[in-house]
Amino acid sequence: MDEVSKRARSMRPFVVMDVVARAKELESRGVDVVRLEIGDPDFPTPRLITEAAERAMEAGETGYTQSAGLPSLREAIVDHMRAAYGVSVDPADIVVTQGTSPAMLLLFGALLDPGDEVIVADPCYPAYPNYVRFLGGVPVSVRVRAEEGFGFRLEEVEAAISPRTRAIVINSPGNPTGAVLPEEDLRGLADLAERTGVWIASDEIYHGLQFDGRSRSILEFTDRAFVLNGFSKAYAMTGWRLGYLIAPRTFVRAAEVIQQNFFLCANHFVQVAGAVALAEGQDEVARMRSVYRQRRDYLVPALRDLGLDVAVEPKGAFYVFADARAWGSDSLALASRLLEEANVAVAPGVDFGPGGEGFLRFSYAASIERLQEGVERLAAWASHAGHVSER
Numbered sequence: 001m002d003e004v005s006k007r008a009r010s011m012r013p014f015v016v017m018d019v020v021a022r023a024k025e026l027e028s029r030g031v032d033v034v035r036l037e038i039g040d041p042d043f044p045t046p047r048l049i050t051e052a053a054e055r056a057m058e059a060g061e062t063g064y065t066q067s068a069g070l071p072s073l074r075e076a077i078v079d080h081m082r083a084a085y086g087v088s089v090d091p092a093d094i095v096v097t098q099g100t101s102p103a104m105l106l107l108f109g110a111l112l113d114p115g116d117e118v119i120v121a122d123p124c125y126p127a128y129p130n131y132v133r134f135l136g137g138v139p140v141s142v143r144v145r146a147e148e149g150f151g152f153r154l155e156e157v158e159a160a161i162s163p164r165t166r167a168i169v170i171n172s173p174g175n176p177t178g179a180v181l182p183e184e185d186l187r188g189l190a191d192l193a194e195r196t197g198v199w200i201a202s203d204e205i206y207h208g209l210q211f212d213g214r215s216r217s218i219l220e221f222t223d224r225a226f227v228l229n230g231f232s233k234a235y236a237m238t239g240w241r242l243g244y245l246i247a248p249r250t251f252v253r254a255a256e257v258i259q260q261n262f263f264l265c266a267n268h269f270v271q272v273a274g275a276v277a278l279a280e281g282q283d284e285v286a287r288m289r290s291v292y293r294q295r296r297d298y299l300v301p302a303l304r305d306l307g308l309d310v311a312v313e314p315k316g317a318f319y320v321f322a323d324a325r326a327w328g329s330d331s332l333a334l335a336s337r338l339l340e341e342a343n344v345a346v347a348p349g350v351d352f353g354p355g356g357e358g359f360l361r362f363s364y365a366a367s368i369e370r371l372q373e374g375v376e377r378l379a380a381w382a383s384h385a386g387h388v389s390e391r
């Protein structure tokens, strides 16, 4: 039978990518679209990183590397973990990947047997449940709420643990909410993992983009954890494709074997540049962070003025997850109307789980001028559509 596999059919589309496609189609017809739908930094990759890649290419660093990654990059990751968190990691426990996304395949591939469960937040980054399902696992959602700053209630996480639970996924600062889990929650989750024998899978890709205080790695609280991280967001390197998995010793070899077979290795010269990003790029990260902060400080009150509800100010990453029910409860239909009628592209909240229905995700990986333009258009749209706003 000429049928697409059940496994592929069970994967839900990432609707925001359809929004991207439609926005691009409008743009190709000459329409000016304010693009707030995607988490792709508008900054170019800092010069010191691109120059390192150029030098590496010139020097012929263009072949395969060890599947686990260049020793020099793994050493740079070890140094970074010590400098940023005071945590000591063995380079042997690191597998370098082509982004955080492939690192998820290594993590869940090494951890899950069919029927095993993984706890995720609802709403969350949708790749987590998709990877889990693809590998035969079962994602189990635990609701997080806007009015509680989208943090977990630990008793609800504990209640969701069954004999089949292998891991709890956390992502702080988080996509789509910009929420930062407080230290006591990280400690509580670490205790829970140690008490129950589940693992924490901590996606730390937005570390460095937290506006107050420093981001805390889960490894500061427990060893019963995997860390996923990558260079895409903090270093503005989305298209370079570089990330890594730090795995407990038992799982490292399995993760490495998956990497060997499926991907061979990450790009050689990109790994060289990644080591420079970690060692020398922290001032650049701080510079971009302060710009993101200014944008957050503009956008949150502006959205509230439009009549959207942002119960708790987001504390990191570059997203505002706003309750848009004043404008319509079907987030997909609303996002589509805003794109067609106001030419403002945003991500529908339902893309991130049923708990995101009624919300819209605004990315401020766009200049302050474009954010202002977007807000102006939304204000005009809302008043035309008869929605009450406080403006």
Ligand SMILES: Cc1ncc(COP(=O)(O)O)c(C=O)c1O
Pocket: 039, 098, 099, 100, 101, 102, 125, 171, 174, 175, 203, 205, 229, 230, 231, 232, 238, 242, 243
């Ligand atoms: C929470 C989260 N994790 C992982 C990724 C993917 O990162 P990478 O580019 O490293 O594959 C994203 C991208 O938006 C993300 O938001």
